[in-house]
Each structure stands twice: as structure tokens, then as C-alpha cells.
Amino acid sequence: MHRTFLFSKIHHCTLTETNLEYVGSISIDQTLLDAAGIVPYEQVQVVNMNNGERLVTYAIPAPADSGAVELNGAAARLGTRGDRVIIMTYAQLTSEEIEGFEPRVVLVDQENRVIEDAPVVNASTPELCLT
Template identity: 70%
Template sequence: MQRTFLLAKIHNCTLTAANLDYIGSISIDRTLMDAAGILPFEQVQVVNKANGERLITYAIPAPANSGAIELNGAAARLGMKGDTLIIMTYAQFTAEELKEHSPTVVLVDENNRIVTVNHYGQLLEEAVN
């Protein structure tokens, strides 16, 4: 059996733009994607803390160290510049794979600069043992 768990999260990032006429997705500063382990075109869930909207789309890299977090296409209607977002990825794991899994959580400041990168393998290890 496989179960779905958090793979990575960028927590409390700030939406820097909403581009309705851009081809759909969410653009994320490449530095943040790399820190979280999010790959280009990987499926992400986006939660907008300002309005409660949730959406699933895919990530595309914005220039590294730009601080850019941009909702594109139809998703642009679900947020406004300045909104606080949480961006998450999930993966499916077998019981054996789960023993080695450590979710990554990237915490950022108001300019979308990395404050800290946390790994939560210990919490998961305690839960599965």
C-alpha cells in the first residue's frame, strides 16, 4: 500500500504578481524551488491565506534570487499581489520508503528570501515506528 505525504513546502511566501494573460501555472523563484526540491513542471498545491482559495497547478522557475512568486493564467484570478501563499508538493510512499522520508519546509521572509530550511524526518520516524 502507498500513502500520500507532504514532500515539500514553501511557507508564507508573498505573491508578487498575478498575470492573467500568461500561460497558466505558478512561477517560483528558482532558488526557492531548489531549496524545497520542487522540479520544473512538478504539480503543486497552492493555498492563499488571504482568501482561502486552493488550487493545483504546476511550478515553473522564475529567475533565481528574484523573489518572484507569480500566479499565471486562470490562477491569477485566485490571488492579488501581496497575498500570503503556501506552496506544497506531495508524494506517495510505501511503508519502507516512508522510513527514509523527511519532508522539507522552506520558511521565507516578506521578500521571499530563505530564512531557514527544515527537514522533519524525526517526526515522521516517530509516527511510523
Template identity: 50%
Template sequence: MEAADILPYEQVKVLDINNGARFETYAIEAKADSGEIGIQGAAARLVTVGDMVIILAYCQVEEEEAHNFAPKLVYVDENNNIAEIKSAVRALPFWEK
């Protein structure tokens, strides 16, 4: 959460790559550097242990600030250890995997 600047109880959107589920929830802090991602409550019915998820957090900025705003993209490995942090993503053609 710290690497992505996500605060405890901040609203986030979760996208499940495995089953296509998309839902909004809030972030709950786990032990630092544990790599733990937990989905609790009703949302837990939408994700299975081992699923790959994308977690999104948004903010609204004024137009003047938007021109200089850079997102923070935190990529993790199969153990949820930080592998890379970027400020942009390369768009892929829909047929490229």
C-alpha cells in the same frame, strides 16, 4: 524551488492564507534567487499581489520508506528570501496565533 526540491512543471498545490483559496497548478521556474512567486493563467484570478501563500508539493513513497521520510519545509521572509529550512512543523492549538 531548488531549496524545496520542486522541479519545473511539477504539480503543486497553492493555499492562499488571505482569502482561503486552494488550487492545484504547476511550478514555473523564475530567475534563481529572485524571490519571485507568480500565479499565471486562470489561477491568477484566485490570488492578489501581496497575498501570503503556502506552496505544497507531495510525493508517494512505499510504507518502508515512509518511516524514514522527512519533509522539507522552506520558510521565507517578507521579501521571499529563505529564512529557515526545517523537516518538521510544530502543531499549534486552534486558538494560538
């Protein structure tokens, strides 16, 4: 049996742009994709902290170190520049894979740069909550 778990999360990104006329997806700075272990065209869930919208789309790379996080196509209607979002991926794990598994959590600053010395937030540190 497989169960679905959070695999990775980029926490508190800031939307830098929306582009209604683009074919679709979310563009994410390649540095953030690498840090979270997200590969191009992988399915992602995006949660908008400003308006509560949730959507499922796929990730495409934006230039590394650009700080870009851009909603494209119809998804552009679900956020505005400056909104804070959480980007998540999930994985199907077997019972054997579950033991010891911890999702990869990437914390970013207001310019979508990885916070290198951020505390690791996982099941063993639930008291850590960033605002």
C-alpha cells in the same frame, strides 16, 4: 501499497504578481524551487492564506534570487499581489519509505528569501509555529 505524504513546502511566500494573460501555472524563484526540491513543471498545490483559495497547478522557474512568486493564467483570479501563500508538493511513499521520512520545509521572509537559520519544523517539533 502507497500512501500520499507532504514532500515539500515553501511556507508563507508573498505573491509578487498575477498575470491573467499568461498560459498558466505559478512562477517561482529558482532559488526557492531548489531549496524545496521542486523541479520545473512539477505539480504543486497552492494555498492562499488571505482568502482560503486552494489550487493545483505546475511550477515554472522564475529567475534565481528574484523573489518572484507569480500566479498565472486562470489561477491569477485566486490571489492578488501581496497575498501570502503556501506552496506544497506531495509524494507517494511505500511502507518502507515512510519510516524516517521528513518533508522538506522552506521558510521565507517577506521578500521571499530563504531564511537560512530558521528552525526545522517537522513532526518532532509541532510546537513551532511561525506567523
